[in-house]
Amino acid sequence: MNIDSIGTWAGEVYKALENSGTRTLGFKLVKKATKLKKDELMAALGWLGREGKIAVTQTDEDIVIALV
Helix, strand or coil, X not given: CCHHHHHHXXXXXXXXXXXXXXXXXXHHHHHHHHCCCHHHHHHHHHHHHHCCCEEEXXXXXXXXXXXX
């Protein structure tokens, strides 16, 4: 894992959210859409969160990620 990889994964997550129609997906759906491993997805979410591009909320059933 390196900075370039994390940036690439963040781009994949961003595209998946952007193409979802609602710009919002649950964690499981983002994982499925991007085919990233859990640790790769978490690193990508950290990147996007630090840049202020996503909002993350917790529901009873899932973690919901939305573009802001």
